[in-house]
Amino acid sequence: MSRRLTRRRLLGAVPAVGLGATALHAGIPHGHGNAAAATEHGANGAHAAGTGHAAFRGGEVDHRANGFDPHAILRDFDRGESSRMADGRTLREWTLIASEHEIEIAPGVRFTAWSYNGRIPGPTLRATEGDRLRITFINGGRHPHTIHFHGIHPAAMDGVAGQGDGEIAPGGRTVYEFDAAPYGLQLYHCHVRPLAEHIAKGLYGTLIIDPKRPRAKADEMVMVMNGFDTNFDRANELYAANTIGFAYADKPVQVKRGELVRVYLVNVLEYDLINSFHLHGNFFDYFPTGSARQPSEFTDTVMLCQGQRGILEMRFPNTGKYMFHAHQSEFTELGWMGFFEVSG
Ligand SMILES: [Cu+2]
Numbered sequence: 001m002s003r004r005l006t007r008r009r010l011l012g013a014v015p016a017v018g019l020g021a022t023a024l025h026a027g028i029p030h031g032h033g034n035a036a037a038a039t040e041h042g043a044n045g046a047h048a049a050g051t052g053h054a055a056f057r058g059g060e061v062d063h064r065a066n067g068f069d070p071h072a073i074l075r076d077f078d079r080g081e082s083s084r085m086a087d088g089r090t091l092r093e094w095t096l097i098a099s100e101h102e103i104e105i106a107p108g109v110r111f112t113a114w115s116y117n118g119r120i121p122g123p124t125l126r127a128t129e130g131d132r133l134r135i136t137f138i139n140g141g142r143h144p145h146t147i148h149f150h151g152i153h154p155a156a157m158d159g160v161a162g163q164g165d166g167e168i169a170p171g172g173r174t175v176y177e178f179d180a181a182p183y184g185l186q187l188y189h190c191h192v193r194p195l196a197e198h199i200a201k202g203l204y205g206t207l208i209i210d211p212k213r214p215r216a217k218a219d220e221m222v223m224v225m226n227g228f229d230t231n232f233d234r235a236n237e238l239y240a241a242n243t244i245g246f247a248y249a250d251k252p253v254q255v256k257r258g259e260l261v262r263v264y265l266v267n268v269l270e271y272d273l274i275n276s277f278h279l280h281g282n283f284f285d286y287f288p289t290g291s292a293r294q295p296s297e298f299t300d301t302v303m304l305c306q307g308q309r310g311i312l313e314m315r316f317p318n319t320g321k322y323m324f325h326a327h328q329s330e331f332t333e334l335g336w337m338g339f340f341e342v343s344g
Contacts, residue, residue, distance in 0.1 A: 059107035061244050066103045068119035070242040071251060074221045077208070078123040080133075091132045094125060096147060098190070098203060099140040105228050105238055106245050106335065114141055114190075114201035120243045121224040121268070122188070122205030129183040129212050135176045139168045145198065146174075148191035149207060150307070153178035160191045167192050183211040184290035185264050185309045200229055200236075200270040202243075206309075208264060211293070218262040218313065219255055225267045225275045225304070225326070225336065234271050238335045239326065245335020248324075252341035257319050261340075263312040264290070267304035275336075276303040277312070278327040284314035301327055316342040 063069035080092035096116045103120070105111045116122030127133055139145050144167040148159035156164030157178045165174040190203035206222055226243060227236030238245050255261050263284075267275040278301040285295035286302050290311040302310060316322065325337035 060250070061104045061107055061247070063244070067101075068243075070240075070244045070247040073119065073121065073124075073242050074223070074248075074253065076124060077126040077220070077222075079126050085132060089130060089132055090128070091134060092125075092127050093134045093136070094123065095136045095138065096122060097138045097140050098145045100142060103243075105230075105240075105243060109230065109238070111228055111230060112201075114143075114145075114198070114203050116147075116203060116205055120202040120204075121222075121226070121266075122203070124206045124208060124222050124264075125188075126208045126210070127180040128210045129180055131180045133176075133178055133180050136173065137168060137176060138173045139170055142170050143198075144169050144192050145190045145203060146192055147176060147188050149176065149178070149188045150186040151178070151207065151209070152181045158191075159188075161193075180209045182291055183209045185209075185266065185311055187266050187268065187307065187309060189268065196234070196270040199268060200227070202226075204268045206264060206266050208290075215262070216260060218260040220262045220264070221253065222264045223266070223277075225265070225269055225277070227269050227272065227331075227336075229271060236269070236271050236334070239269075239331040240335045241338065246337060248338025252321060252339035255316060255340050255342055257316055257342050257344050259315065261314050261316070263314075264309070265302075265304070265312055266309040267306060269306060272328075272331075274303050274305060274328070275331065276301060276327045278325055279312075279314070279340075280323040281318065281320070282314055282316055282322060284312040287311040287313070303327075316340065318342065319344045 078094065080094040083091050085091050098114060098116055099118060100112065100114050101118065102110050103113045113120055135147060137147050146159035146167055157176050158164065159176060161167050168174050186207040186209060188205050188207055190198040192198050206224060223241040225241050228238045229235060230237040241248065265277055269275045283298055283300050286297045286299055287295050288310045319342045321339045321341050323337065323339050325332040
Protein backbone atom coordinates (compact mmCIF):
# COMPACT_ATOMS: atom_id res chain seq x y z
CA MET A 1 0.00 0.00 0.00
CA SER A 2 2.94 2.30 -0.44
CA ARG A 3 2.35 3.19 -4.07
CA ARG A 4 3.87 6.54 -4.85
CA LEU A 5 1.46 9.31 -5.69
CA THR A 6 1.93 10.50 -9.23
CA ARG A 7 0.56 13.65 -10.75
CA ARG A 8 -1.91 11.58 -12.78
CA ARG A 9 -3.10 9.89 -9.61
CA LEU A 10 -3.30 13.33 -8.02
CA LEU A 11 -5.45 14.63 -10.84
CA GLY A 12 -7.77 11.69 -10.43
CA ALA A 13 -8.09 12.45 -6.74
CA VAL A 14 -9.10 16.09 -6.88
CA PRO A 15 -12.12 17.81 -8.36
CA ALA A 16 -11.56 19.07 -11.89
CA VAL A 17 -13.23 22.37 -11.11
CA GLY A 18 -12.37 24.74 -8.34
CA LEU A 19 -9.10 23.13 -7.43
CA GLY A 20 -7.28 25.39 -5.10
CA ALA A 21 -4.83 25.43 -2.29
CA THR A 22 -6.77 23.03 -0.11
CA ALA A 23 -6.98 20.30 -2.69
CA LEU A 24 -3.38 20.80 -3.65
CA HIS A 25 -2.20 20.58 -0.11
CA ALA A 26 -4.27 17.50 0.58
CA GLY A 27 -3.16 15.70 -2.53
CA ILE A 28 0.50 16.49 -2.98
CA PRO A 29 3.25 14.40 -1.52
CA HIS A 30 5.33 16.61 0.71
CA GLY A 31 8.85 16.02 -0.41
CA HIS A 32 11.48 16.35 2.26
CA GLY A 33 14.25 14.59 0.45
CA ASN A 34 12.93 11.12 1.15
CA ALA A 35 11.00 9.87 -1.85
CA ALA A 36 10.11 6.61 -0.15
CA ALA A 37 8.27 8.48 2.57
CA ALA A 38 5.83 10.06 0.16
CA THR A 39 3.09 7.47 0.13
CA GLU A 40 -0.34 7.57 -1.37
CA HIS A 41 -1.79 8.38 2.02
CA GLY A 42 0.95 10.68 3.10
CA ALA A 43 0.97 8.89 6.42
CA ASN A 44 4.72 8.51 6.43
CA GLY A 45 5.42 11.95 5.03
CA ALA A 46 6.95 14.66 7.13
CA HIS A 47 3.60 16.41 6.98
CA ALA A 48 0.44 14.44 7.57
CA ALA A 49 -0.83 15.14 4.09
CA GLY A 50 -4.38 14.04 3.50
CA THR A 51 -7.67 15.28 4.78
CA GLY A 52 -8.48 17.96 7.29
CA HIS A 53 -6.53 20.82 5.79
CA ALA A 54 -9.45 23.20 5.55
CA ALA A 55 -7.31 25.79 7.29
CA PHE A 56 -5.38 26.06 4.05
CA ARG A 57 -8.40 27.27 2.10
CA GLY A 58 -7.38 30.65 0.83
CA GLY A 59 -3.97 29.97 2.28
CA GLU A 60 -1.06 31.78 0.76
CA VAL A 61 2.52 31.00 0.04
CA ASP A 62 4.84 33.02 2.25
CA HIS A 63 6.73 34.90 -0.47
CA ARG A 64 8.81 36.75 2.12
CA ALA A 65 10.07 33.51 3.61
CA ASN A 66 10.81 32.23 0.11
CA GLY A 67 12.86 35.34 -0.55
CA PHE A 68 11.11 36.10 -3.82
CA ASP A 69 7.65 37.05 -5.02
CA PRO A 70 6.30 36.03 -8.44
CA HIS A 71 4.51 39.38 -8.69
CA ALA A 72 7.85 41.19 -8.34
CA ILE A 73 9.70 38.75 -10.58
CA LEU A 74 7.14 39.43 -13.31
CA ARG A 75 8.46 42.94 -14.02
CA ASP A 76 11.96 42.76 -12.53
CA PHE A 77 14.63 43.37 -15.19
CA ASP A 78 18.26 43.36 -14.07
CA ARG A 79 20.58 45.38 -16.29
CA GLY A 80 23.60 44.70 -14.07
CA GLU A 81 26.43 47.09 -13.23
CA SER A 82 27.13 48.99 -16.40
CA SER A 83 30.30 50.80 -17.46
CA ARG A 84 31.84 52.09 -20.66
CA MET A 85 34.65 50.12 -22.28
CA ALA A 86 37.61 51.69 -24.14
CA ASP A 87 35.94 50.92 -27.47
CA GLY A 88 32.81 52.79 -26.38
CA ARG A 89 30.68 49.73 -25.87
CA THR A 90 28.71 49.03 -22.70
CA LEU A 91 30.00 46.40 -20.30
CA ARG A 92 27.36 44.81 -18.06
CA GLU A 93 28.39 42.77 -15.04
CA TRP A 94 26.43 40.46 -12.79
CA THR A 95 27.23 38.00 -10.04
CA LEU A 96 25.13 34.83 -9.89
CA ILE A 97 25.39 32.55 -6.90
CA ALA A 98 24.00 29.03 -6.90
CA SER A 99 22.61 27.87 -3.57
CA GLU A 100 20.29 25.32 -2.02
CA HIS A 101 17.33 26.25 0.11
CA GLU A 102 13.85 25.06 0.91
CA ILE A 103 10.97 27.01 -0.57
CA GLU A 104 7.20 26.82 -0.37
CA ILE A 105 5.77 26.23 -3.88
CA ALA A 106 2.09 25.90 -2.91
CA PRO A 107 0.50 26.58 0.47
CA GLY A 108 2.20 24.19 2.86
CA VAL A 109 4.11 22.33 0.13
CA ARG A 110 7.85 22.59 0.60
CA PHE A 111 10.51 21.84 -1.97
CA THR A 112 14.27 21.68 -1.61
CA ALA A 113 15.26 23.98 -4.44
CA TRP A 114 18.49 24.97 -6.10
CA SER A 115 18.54 28.54 -7.32
CA TYR A 116 20.57 31.38 -8.75
CA ASN A 117 20.62 34.35 -6.35
CA GLY A 118 17.98 32.83 -4.11
CA ARG A 119 15.11 33.13 -6.54
CA ILE A 120 13.35 30.92 -9.08
CA PRO A 121 13.55 31.80 -11.89
CA GLY A 122 16.95 33.45 -11.47
CA PRO A 123 17.46 37.14 -12.26
CA THR A 124 16.13 38.34 -15.62
CA LEU A 125 19.36 39.64 -17.13
CA ARG A 126 18.84 42.37 -19.69
CA ALA A 127 21.23 43.90 -22.19
CA THR A 128 21.31 45.40 -25.65
CA GLU A 129 22.66 43.63 -28.71
CA GLY A 130 26.44 44.20 -28.86
CA ASP A 131 26.93 44.89 -25.15
CA ARG A 132 29.74 43.00 -23.44
CA LEU A 133 28.37 40.67 -20.77
CA ARG A 134 30.46 39.50 -17.82
CA ILE A 135 28.80 37.09 -15.42
CA THR A 136 30.72 35.96 -12.35
CA PHE A 137 29.38 32.62 -11.21
CA ILE A 138 29.91 31.40 -7.65
CA ASN A 139 28.84 27.91 -6.69
CA GLY A 140 27.47 28.08 -3.15
CA GLY A 141 25.76 24.72 -3.49
CA ARG A 142 26.82 21.19 -2.57
CA HIS A 143 26.93 19.85 -6.13
CA PRO A 144 28.87 20.98 -9.19
CA HIS A 145 26.98 23.53 -11.28
CA THR A 146 27.46 25.82 -14.28
CA ILE A 147 25.63 28.49 -16.18
CA HIS A 148 24.98 27.57 -19.78
CA PHE A 149 23.70 30.53 -21.77
CA HIS A 150 21.73 30.20 -24.97
CA GLY A 151 23.03 32.58 -27.64
CA ILE A 152 26.15 33.03 -29.72
CA HIS A 153 29.45 32.81 -27.81
CA PRO A 154 32.86 31.07 -27.76
CA ALA A 155 32.96 27.38 -26.78
CA ALA A 156 34.91 28.12 -23.60
CA MET A 157 31.96 30.26 -22.38
CA ASP A 158 29.37 27.55 -22.97
CA GLY A 159 29.10 26.35 -19.38
CA VAL A 160 29.37 22.64 -20.09
CA ALA A 161 31.74 19.92 -18.87
CA GLY A 162 35.10 19.83 -20.61
CA GLN A 163 34.91 23.33 -22.10
CA GLY A 164 36.51 26.37 -20.49
CA ASP A 165 36.36 25.97 -16.72
CA GLY A 166 33.82 23.18 -17.17
CA GLU A 167 31.78 22.15 -14.16
CA ILE A 168 32.31 24.45 -11.19
CA ALA A 169 32.86 22.55 -7.94
CA PRO A 170 31.14 23.58 -4.70
CA GLY A 171 32.87 26.73 -3.44
CA GLY A 172 34.34 27.40 -6.86
CA ARG A 173 33.83 30.28 -9.24
CA THR A 174 34.26 31.23 -12.86
CA VAL A 175 33.54 34.14 -15.19
CA TYR A 176 31.46 33.84 -18.33
CA GLU A 177 32.14 36.70 -20.72
CA PHE A 178 30.80 37.22 -24.24
CA ASP A 179 29.04 39.72 -26.47
CA ALA A 180 25.26 39.93 -26.37
CA ALA A 181 24.06 38.20 -29.54
CA PRO A 182 21.73 37.66 -31.18
CA TYR A 183 18.94 39.96 -30.03
CA GLY A 184 15.94 38.11 -28.71
CA LEU A 185 14.81 36.09 -25.76
CA GLN A 186 17.49 33.74 -24.50
CA LEU A 187 17.62 31.60 -21.40
CA TYR A 188 20.30 30.28 -19.13
CA HIS A 189 20.44 27.20 -16.98
CA CYS A 190 22.81 24.81 -15.26
CA HIS A 191 24.26 22.20 -17.60
CA VAL A 192 25.52 19.51 -15.23
CA ARG A 193 24.29 15.93 -15.36
CA PRO A 194 21.75 14.68 -14.52
CA LEU A 195 20.61 17.66 -16.51
CA ALA A 196 16.86 17.37 -15.97
CA GLU A 197 17.35 17.33 -12.22
CA HIS A 198 19.74 20.29 -12.13
CA ILE A 199 17.29 22.32 -14.20
CA ALA A 200 14.09 21.15 -12.51
CA LYS A 201 15.48 22.02 -9.07
CA GLY A 202 15.39 25.65 -10.15
CA LEU A 203 18.69 26.57 -11.80
CA TYR A 204 17.45 28.66 -14.73
CA GLY A 205 16.64 32.19 -15.75
CA THR A 206 16.08 34.52 -18.66
CA LEU A 207 18.46 36.67 -20.69
CA ILE A 208 16.76 39.35 -22.75
CA ILE A 209 18.88 40.90 -25.47
CA ASP A 210 17.16 44.00 -26.81
CA PRO A 211 17.69 44.93 -30.44
CA LYS A 212 19.76 48.09 -31.07
CA ARG A 213 16.65 49.67 -32.57
CA PRO A 214 14.41 49.27 -29.51
CA ARG A 215 11.05 47.61 -29.56
CA ALA A 216 7.99 49.83 -29.04
CA LYS A 217 7.38 50.95 -25.47
CA ALA A 218 5.21 48.46 -23.64
CA ASP A 219 4.16 47.11 -20.27
CA GLU A 220 6.70 44.29 -20.18
CA MET A 221 6.76 41.13 -18.12
CA VAL A 222 8.53 37.79 -17.91
CA MET A 223 6.78 34.47 -17.49
CA VAL A 224 8.97 31.43 -17.05
CA MET A 225 6.80 28.35 -17.32
CA ASN A 226 8.09 25.75 -14.86
CA GLY A 227 7.08 22.75 -12.84
CA PHE A 228 8.11 20.84 -9.74
CA ASP A 229 8.61 17.16 -9.16
CA THR A 230 7.80 16.95 -5.47
CA ASN A 231 8.16 13.19 -5.10
CA PHE A 232 11.17 12.46 -7.34
CA ASP A 233 9.25 10.27 -9.79
CA ARG A 234 10.42 12.29 -12.81
CA ALA A 235 6.94 13.73 -13.32
CA ASN A 236 5.77 17.14 -12.21
CA GLU A 237 3.17 17.48 -9.46
CA LEU A 238 2.91 21.27 -9.72
CA TYR A 239 3.04 23.72 -12.62
CA ALA A 240 3.32 27.50 -12.73
CA ALA A 241 4.55 30.57 -14.45
CA ASN A 242 7.32 31.96 -12.22
CA THR A 243 7.23 29.10 -9.73
CA ILE A 244 4.19 29.71 -7.55
CA GLY A 245 1.08 27.99 -8.93
CA PHE A 246 -2.08 30.12 -9.11
CA ALA A 247 -0.12 33.23 -7.99
CA TYR A 248 -1.58 35.29 -10.84
CA ALA A 249 -5.03 33.80 -10.25
CA ASP A 250 -5.02 34.78 -6.59
CA LYS A 251 -3.69 38.23 -7.52
CA PRO A 252 -4.25 39.01 -11.23
CA VAL A 253 -1.67 40.78 -13.37
CA GLN A 254 -2.84 44.39 -13.71
CA VAL A 255 -2.76 45.87 -17.22
CA LYS A 256 -4.36 48.85 -18.97
CA ARG A 257 -6.92 48.73 -21.74
CA GLY A 258 -5.41 49.65 -25.11
CA GLU A 259 -1.83 49.59 -23.78
CA LEU A 260 0.74 47.38 -25.48
CA VAL A 261 1.57 44.41 -23.25
CA ARG A 262 4.70 42.40 -24.01
CA VAL A 263 5.23 39.01 -22.40
CA TYR A 264 8.62 37.34 -22.53
CA LEU A 265 7.54 33.70 -22.35
CA VAL A 266 10.04 30.94 -21.60
CA ASN A 267 9.46 27.21 -21.17
CA VAL A 268 11.94 25.54 -18.81
CA LEU A 269 9.74 22.60 -17.97
CA GLU A 270 11.44 19.24 -17.51
CA TYR A 271 9.73 15.81 -17.58
CA ASP A 272 6.97 17.06 -19.91
CA LEU A 273 7.91 17.55 -23.55
CA ILE A 274 5.47 20.32 -24.33
CA ASN A 275 4.06 23.33 -22.55
CA SER A 276 1.75 26.02 -23.85
CA PHE A 277 0.25 29.44 -23.26
CA HIS A 278 -3.36 30.19 -24.07
CA LEU A 279 -5.01 33.59 -23.66
CA HIS A 280 -8.74 34.14 -23.21
CA GLY A 281 -10.73 36.94 -24.84
CA ASN A 282 -7.88 38.24 -26.96
CA PHE A 283 -5.22 37.41 -29.54
CA PHE A 284 -1.51 38.23 -29.57
CA ASP A 285 1.32 38.63 -32.04
CA TYR A 286 3.91 35.90 -31.55
CA PHE A 287 7.65 36.37 -32.15
CA PRO A 288 9.45 33.00 -31.77
CA THR A 289 12.68 33.45 -29.78
CA GLY A 290 12.16 37.20 -30.22
CA SER A 291 14.68 37.04 -33.04
CA ALA A 292 12.67 38.83 -35.75
CA ARG A 293 10.77 42.10 -35.80
CA GLN A 294 7.80 40.66 -37.65
CA PRO A 295 5.49 38.27 -35.82
CA SER A 296 5.15 34.75 -37.17
CA GLU A 297 1.57 34.40 -36.10
CA PHE A 298 -1.50 36.17 -34.73
CA THR A 299 -3.03 33.65 -32.37
CA ASP A 300 -4.34 32.92 -28.89
CA THR A 301 -2.31 29.74 -28.22
CA VAL A 302 1.35 28.83 -28.63
CA MET A 303 3.11 25.63 -27.70
CA LEU A 304 6.73 25.43 -26.66
CA CYS A 305 9.06 22.48 -26.38
CA GLN A 306 11.62 22.32 -23.55
CA GLY A 307 13.91 25.35 -23.82
CA GLN A 308 11.76 27.17 -26.37
CA ARG A 309 10.68 30.72 -25.79
CA GLY A 310 9.01 33.60 -27.57
CA ILE A 311 7.65 37.11 -27.21
CA LEU A 312 3.91 37.84 -27.10
CA GLU A 313 2.48 41.28 -27.84
CA MET A 314 -1.13 42.17 -27.20
CA ARG A 315 -3.52 45.00 -26.48
CA PHE A 316 -6.73 44.40 -24.59
CA PRO A 317 -9.69 46.17 -26.22
CA ASN A 318 -11.97 45.37 -23.30
CA THR A 319 -11.76 45.73 -19.53
CA GLY A 320 -12.26 42.79 -17.22
CA LYS A 321 -10.48 39.64 -16.19
CA TYR A 322 -8.94 37.40 -18.85
CA MET A 323 -7.55 34.02 -18.01
CA PHE A 324 -4.24 32.70 -19.30
CA HIS A 325 -3.04 29.16 -18.80
CA ALA A 326 -1.46 26.11 -20.37
CA HIS A 327 -3.93 24.54 -22.75
CA GLN A 328 -2.91 21.18 -21.31
CA SER A 329 -5.78 21.09 -18.82
CA GLU A 330 -3.74 18.97 -16.40
CA PHE A 331 -1.13 21.70 -16.09
CA THR A 332 -3.86 24.30 -15.57
CA GLU A 333 -5.43 22.35 -12.76
CA LEU A 334 -2.05 21.83 -11.12
CA GLY A 335 -1.20 25.52 -10.94
CA TRP A 336 -0.33 26.96 -14.35
CA MET A 337 -3.17 29.46 -14.56
CA GLY A 338 -3.65 33.16 -13.98
CA PHE A 339 -5.55 36.27 -15.01
CA PHE A 340 -4.88 39.60 -16.62
CA GLU A 341 -7.10 42.22 -15.05
CA VAL A 342 -7.67 44.99 -17.56
CA SER A 343 -8.69 48.40 -16.24
CA GLY A 344 -9.92 51.32 -18.32
CU1 LIG B 1 23.62 22.21 -11.56
